[in-house]
Amino acid sequence: MMPDGKTTAPPARRSAPEVTLAGLGKTYRGAARPTFTDLSLTCPAGRITVIVGPSGCGKTTLLRCVCGLEDTSAGTIRFGERDVTKVDAERRGVAMVFQNYALYPDKTVAGNIGFPLRMARMPKPDIERRVAAAARLVRIEDYLGRRPSELSGGQRQRVGIARAIVRGPDVLMMDEPLSNLDTKLRAEMRAELGALQRQIGATTIYVTHDQTEALTLADHLVVMRGGVIEQQGSPEDVFLAPRNTFVADFMGRMNLIEGKTADGRLTTGDGAEARLDGYPAGREVVLGFRPEEVALGPAAEGGLTVSAPIERRELLGTEVLVTLRLGERLLRVRVPVGTPLDGTITVSVPPRHLHFFGADGGRIDFAAEALPRRQVSSR
Amino acid sequence: MDPEARLAAPRKGGQPVTKRSTSPFAPGQIAVHVALAAGAIFMLLPFWLMIRAALTPEAEIFSGNMLTLGTVTLDNFRRVFAEVPILRYYFNGIFVVVAIFIGQVIVCVPAAYALARLHFSGRELSLWIVLGALMIPYQVTAIPVYVILAQFGLIDTRSALILPFVANAFGVFLLRQFFLAIPGSVFEAARLDGAGAFHTLFSVVLPMARPALVTFGIFSFVSHWNDYFWPSFVLRSDAAATVPFGIVRFLDAELGSDYGPQMAAATLSVLPLLVGFLLAQRQFINGIAMSAGQVE
Numbered sequence: 001m002m003p004d005g006k007t008t009a010p011p012a013r014r015s016a017p018e019v020t021l022a023g024l025g026k027t028y029r030g031a032a033r034p035t036f037t038d039l040s041l042t043c044p045a046g047r048i049t050v051i052v053g054p055s056g057c058g059k060t061t062l063l064r065c066v067c068g069l070e071d072t073s074a075g076t077i078r079f080g081e082r083d084v085t086k087v088d089a090e091r092r093g094v095a096m097v098f099q100n101y102a103l104y105p106d107k108t109v110a111g112n113i114g115f116p117l118r119m120a121r122m123p124k125p126d127i128e129r130r131v132a133a134a135a136r137l138v139r140i141e142d143y144l145g146r147r148p149s150e151l152s153g154g155q156r157q158r159v160g161i162a163r164a165i166v167r168g169p170d171v172l173m174m175d176e177p178l179s180n181l182d183t184k185l186r187a188e189m190r191a192e193l194g195a196l197q198r199q200i201g202a203t204t205i206y207v208t209h210d211q212t213e214a215l216t217l218a219d220h221l222v223v224m225r226g227g228v229i230e231q232q233g234s235p236e237d238v239f240l241a242p243r244n245t246f247v248a249d250f251m252g253r254m255n256l257i258e259g260k261t262a263d264g265r266l267t268t269g270d271g272a273e274a275r276l277d278g279y280p281a282g283r284e285v286v287l288g289f290r291p292e293e294v295a296l297g298p299a300a301e302g303g304l305t306v307s308a309p310i311e312r313r314e315l316l317g318t319e320v321l322v323t324l325r326l327g328e329r330l331l332r333v334r335v336p337v338g339t340p341l342d343g344t345i346t347v348s349v350p351p352r353h354l355h356f357f358g359a360d361g362g363r364i365d366f367a368a369e370a371l372p373r374r375q376v377s378s379r
Numbered sequence: 380m381d382p383e384a385r386l387a388a389p390r391k392g393g394q395p396v397t398k399r400s401t402s403p404f405a406p407g408q409i410a411v412h413v414a415l416a417a418g419a420i421f422m423l424l425p426f427w428l429m430i431r432a433a434l435t436p437e438a439e440i441f442s443g444n445m446l447t448l449g450t451v452t453l454d455n456f457r458r459v460f461a462e463v464p465i466l467r468y469y470f471n472g473i474f475v476v477v478a479i480f481i482g483q484v485i486v487c488v489p490a491a492y493a494l495a496r497l498h499f500s501g502r503e504l505s506l507w508i509v510l511g512a513l514m515i516p517y518q519v520t521a522i523p524v525y526v527i528l529a530q531f532g533l534i535d536t537r538s539a540l541i542l543p544f545v546a547n548a549f550g551v552f553l554l555r556q557f558f559l560a561i562p563g564s565v566f567e568a569a570r571l572d573g574a575g576a577f578h579t580l581f582s583v584v585l586p587m588a589r590p591a592l593v594t595f596g597i598f599s600f601v602s603h604w605n606d607y608f609w610p611s612f613v614l615r616s617d618a619a620a621t622v623p624f625g626i627v628r629f630l631d632a633e634l635g636s637d638y639g640p641q642m643a644a645a646t647l648s649v650l651p652l653l654v655g656f657l658l659a660q661r662q663f664i665n666g667i668a669m670s671a672g673q674v675e
Binding site for chain 1: 561562564565567568569570571572573574575578582583586587589
């Protein structure tokens with residue numbers, strides 16, 4: 001699955017600042033360990049930075065620190081030139097879209113959207129105008145008189161988005177805004193959010209645990225685990241060249257096989273083998289490949305070939321997700337519907353889709369050398 | 380299986396369920412209605428007797444059938460209005476319950492918000508104190524409160540009726556539970572929207588608390604309108620008297636054993652609450668059944 005369909009972004013709005021975090025540390029009072037220490041991150045101006053990671057990795061805490069809803073123990077936060085580390089949340093000028101919408105239950109949709117403008121003491125006619133414009137942008141202009149309890153989840157989230165953008169913020173935060181929506185709605189809103197961000201041009205920080213959202217929305221992608229940034233870069237870089245096994249597995253569910261290379265083979269700890277052509281022998285590696293990047297039949301020139309018994313098959317629509325057993329481990333591969341699936345199957349992965357990691361989990365780059373082919377199957 | 384067949388089919392135990400037990404004329408249904416009617420009559424009978432006596436001339440109250448309305452007269456009411464300053468009592472009553480409620484809103488809403496949402500040292504202790512106050516009936520602290528009021532020279536004034544009730548533990552507790560049910564993100568959204576402490580309280584919290592305040596208001600109005608103990612404790616004359624206190628005073632002093640005017644006075648004392656209930660019926664029932672606001 002590759003990020004696509006993203007058109008060239010328009011030039012970033014001039015006033016949208018670059019958000020810079022330097023040496024940021026945060027420990028909750030009474031916690032055994034800090035949530036993160038010495039964390040540094042630059043979010044490009046006017047673009048979407050997506051922070052993705054498993055639950056508990058600290059991404060939401062990071063977002064709340066940038067907003068001002070949490071204090072930091074160390075480090076600085078800058079919006080452009082402006083140091084906002086000690087500035088109260090009410091005065092930082094960031095807007096946020098919440099996971100559970102956080103709408104004011106007693107106010108109408110118009111009242112909800114207009115609230116930040118009321119707090120900014122804007123004259124009423126201006127408020128009405130901007131509320132109408134924001135409502136049109138998210139397509140809820142027909143619901144301005146309703147209360148949140150009378151709206152569906154998707155409509156409520158649109159109100160939340162409208163309220164966040166109505167002030168024309170320079171910095172916009174989104175905390176898993178699509179998590180509470182059903183799958184189909186999520187896909188629609190994802191596209192809308194991307195288009196909306198390009199239209200308003202705010203520097204956006206978007207937190208999610210969903211890798212699809214991360215890959216499709218991000219201009220700059222940050223993968224976090226346990227309070228540490230494991231990798232950051234463009235979605236293509238992160239997806240095509242994961243820096244370690246965690247990123248490889250988190251973004252795209254990579255199959256990982258640890259073993260030792262030998263002449264034309266990869267031997268795993270439990271004695272299973274797969275054919276591996278073109279790589280130096282005698283190395284302890286973790287080999288990775290993605291389920292979608294396999295071809296049927298043995299490898300033509302170099303690369304990995306696996307012949308293994310089928311444990312399970314699951315129909316995904318246009319493809320079948322086949323689970324193979326190689327020794328003690330299970331591998332997942334996607335094959336087209338209609339492939340004969342009895343007993344054993346042989347699949348291969350060309351060198352360009354192979355990823356190697358060392359025993360420490362870090363990425364290794366080999367220069368592949370051509371070697372003659374031999375056929376070996378797993379035991 | 381369609382409903383008819385399902386009803387007629389044999390159930391566990393072998394008895395077919397027939398339609399008869401669900402029709403309005405079935406023996407079971409009739410028994411239920413008779414029981415309910417008996418209960419209703421039992422509860423309404425005293426009120427009926429009161430109204431009947433209020434509308435019947437003095438001489439005929441105990442004669443003849445005591446359940447039917449014979450001659451109707453408004454003399455009893457006229458006498459009450461002439462001899463009892465009932466309008467003053469009404470005014471005092473309304474003044475006192477409204478003042479108490481406004482005071483309670485001013486004190487209880489911020490207190491409940493602080494206990495629900497703010498973090499400060501002494502928060503746990505404050506909560507326990509509120510819960511403790513909730514468990515002590517106010518009659519227990521009546522004497523110390525009387526002494527304080529006396530020292531401020533407030534005995535026999537409306538202030539004595541209002542001030543002791545302004546800080547209400549039940550109100551704080553009820554509102555706190557309501558605020559706790561609201562997701563914290565709503566308050567965070569308010570902060571990010573630029574609302575400082577003042578605006579959070581008045582533009583966000585207070586409007587949101589309306590359902591809880593209506594519930595609490597109803598309890599507050601009813602209990603303080605009907606309160607006899609406290610006025611009898613702190614009032615000497617009827618200058619600041621509310622309806623129950625004033626009427627009882629006059630019952631003893633002026634109306635003696637004239638049951639007609641007494642019942643008229645009693646009717647007048649119940650009337651405002653009845654009217655209020657009819658007007659606010661929907662909120663009243665919603666308030667009793669209120670589940671602490673599920674809001675999003």
